[in-house]
Amino acid sequence: MNAVVVAVCLMLLLAVLRVHVVLALFIGALAGGLLSGMGLEGTMVAFQEGLGAGAKIALSYALLGAFAMAVAHSGLPNLLAQWMLGHLRSSDGTGARKRAFTRWAMLAGICAMAVMSQNLIPVHIAFIPLLIPPLLVVMNNLRLDRRAVACALTFGLVTTYMFLPIGFGKIFLTDILLGNIAKAGMDVSGINVMSAMAIPAAGMVVGLLLAVFVTYRKPREYRDVAVDTGAAGGTNTGGVAGAA
Template identity: 65%
Template sequence: MNAVVISVLIMLILSIARVHVVLSLFIAALVAGLTAGMGLQDTMVTFQEGLSGGARIALSYALLGAFAMAVANSGLPQLLADILVKRMNSADPEKSQRVALWTKWGMISMIVAMGVMSQNLIPIHIAFIPLIVPPLISVMNRLNLDRRAVACAITFGIVTTYMFLPIGFGRIYLHDILFSNIEKAGMDLTGISPTVAMAIPAASMFIGLLTALFFSYRKPREYAQAESSYVSHVESINMLKVWGAIAAIIVCFVIQTWLTIIDSQADPLLIGALVGLSMLLMMRVVPWGQADDVFSGGMKMMSLIGLIMITAQGYASVLNASGSIEPLVEHTAALFAGSKALASLAMLVVGLLITMGIGSSFSTIPILAAIYVPLCSTLGFSPLATVALIGTAGALGDAGSPASDSTLGPTTGLNVDGQHDHVRDTVIPTFLHYNIPLTIGGWIAAMVL
């Protein structure tokens, strides 16, 4: 059996068995290297060299965690939570159920909207999660809102947006990576719209969201009002500090947007977080005496996601060096080369496996395009169907991978009180509700376009 398949299956089995994700990734990397014949020493060296690829991302998220905690210290997120609680408390007994219902769906709609905007209008990716989710946990508990539904809502906003809308991160995925690699492989995409190509897969993601919200997790789920690791140190809300935090957020947003537009080599998340933190200190939103505790608490909140992403980079490095990815793609595609229906389904499943292991759809496309484009041309797929097939194959697995920031982000925000398990409450729900419909949607798109 192929080393990549064995490795990914072991990683998933260990994660489901509650082995820590970092340890699961490390063991899976060893299995991939040894199964591929790399030897223990080469596997370890490759793994260690790959770790450096995640260091910058981890530092960016750590600083964003500190920025989020500093904003929380201003009282801005708490003000939002207080408004929601006050609205529920002041409602007439006859209207309380209706108010709770409006609060619930208003909160979920806001979270989905933030997920969408985090990919384009306010390109901060998952950095919005520690800003708005932790202070809303107490409200969610009062509403008995199943956090698995919230995790699905966040992941939907993040993943569907970049795979469908060619703006912000979506432009990077659809144009700079997907179109660029397909054209490099020899297919002319003149006049092809990525939005049209990815419309059916995006619609399947929406169906998955509706299934999660209105069927799978519609019933109340009780959580204890436990002490949270989210501590804002706010005794009374000072509106001057609130407006200072708003100003810092706007400046952070402008800097990140500008650096993204000019395609700067500097990391927009890192620079934006540093400037935002500096502003909060200078405006005394965070008192000097509390600065160390506030920043340390924020970094601690995001430290796990940083460690997992560093480990995932080492794992991805071993998978790439194993030489087992291309044979997996070639053999699977050749197995069903006589049938467009079976071949397209096989290509989607292989994309799912690779992305589940690497944890990044952006890194999967270059691997798939070089082999899938000639095969699609031979089987008679149109350019539009080829874009849909490869774009979906790359996106598959981003939702549902234990090492993806699309699942790590929701867990970071929802597990501040220790009542939201990463694998059972984020990974498995998002895998089931998005990868299954996305596979079906990608297959339909490949067959009808």
């Protein structure tokens, strides 16, 4: 069996078994190198060279994480959540219509933020721990299915850098994808990467529409529990899934 396939399958198995992701990556790489006949020394050298090639990306993610923590401790996400919750509670006879509008607006806003995080405001995934935890209580109040929120986040994050060669998409499509294909000896001069990735991107669009308008459209009940948001307010009310 192909050593790369074995290494990837082993890494995925360890991840499912809740082994730390860094340890799972190392064990998978070690197994793949040994199965390919590189030997222990050759495997370690290749592993270190691979880490060096990704140092630029790793540094970017570290800086984004620091930025996320700084904004979280400022308390701005909590202020946004409290404003939205107060706006919902102040609604009177038009409450049902207003809640429906707010539910769809929140999904659209989260998806738009995920898209912009890849290019216009290049913070990548750093906005998730800033924005989502304080909004959990608002989602509970709206009876919004969090699985729909997860689908909106996934679509905005993945499809953008998978299809558009801008911002983080340029790093993935040009530096990583086409770069590794070129290193393997293939000619990439005539490849239109957007055309090549249009099929999986279209699949992501179909999946988002099915998730939001069909599978997870119905309201879902959640229990409010105190959670630590890590922000300047200390705790907020989030929730775990109750009966659907």
